[in-house]
Amino acid sequence: MPIHEKSLIRPENLKTHENLVIDGVDVSGHWSTFIESRVVTDYNEALEEEIAALPGGEHIHRCWQCGSCTNSCTVHAVNPDFNPRYWIYLIRMGMESELLRDKEIMWQCVSCNKCTYACPRDVFPEGVMKAAAHWLELKGHTPKSKSTLFDDEFTAQVVQTGKIEEGRIIRNFFATTGQPLLQDWLVEMAKRVARRLPVKLGIMMGLAALVRPRTRGWGKARAAIAEYVGEQEARHRKALGLAELVEAARADAGAKPN
Ligand code: SF4
């Protein structure tokens, strides 16, 4: 199913003739709008495979473009430009440059999973949205989003210690993203938690913030997880041809005069 929504057609490709007569019939005016055809030559034929290689994108090939994901989407309800069905279509067609036009909003999926429950083909559109956002970051089209930076911090702490210490995650996340620690909502939340927190638990949380607790005997698990994460990252980089892209960018930079 091609681009079938007028809102998705580039404005410069919509032609309205103020004065037009065809076979003696006056068809002037807004209702006789035409769509100018165009030729797309910059396909990325590997785009579907690249998205499918990332976590969440594995089942993109099942999509039959029914549009149930977009119709049920929480974000689409407030921003009609947020359109999972359309993006899945572009990915499957390899239309990378078209996809990149929406790179500033694709990461806005709130993971409500309404699309996942609505999808009759088990595509897991929520996963595809995550894979697409991840793809944008890996290819350097967008900087790492705050949610990715949070995931990085969370993962690093689990791998290092086998435990989660929420206060440390928040502190490090705020530091990485340049946010002040003393934010009104956080202070208010801390006050409310402190009012109801059992004393013993409060002491344990305070100690955990000072000494970094680790799961006993975590060394082997840490090595296994780190190895697995390394393997997956290498697989993703290979699927997206990142080494070749870096090489091409270096060659390009070297070829340019200073
Ligand atoms: S998970 Fe994302 S894409 Fe799916 S309905 Fe929710 S906001 Fe929309």
Ligand code: SF4
């Ligand atoms: S609901 Fe599923 S099959 Fe339908 S367009 Fe969305 S992803 Fe494709």
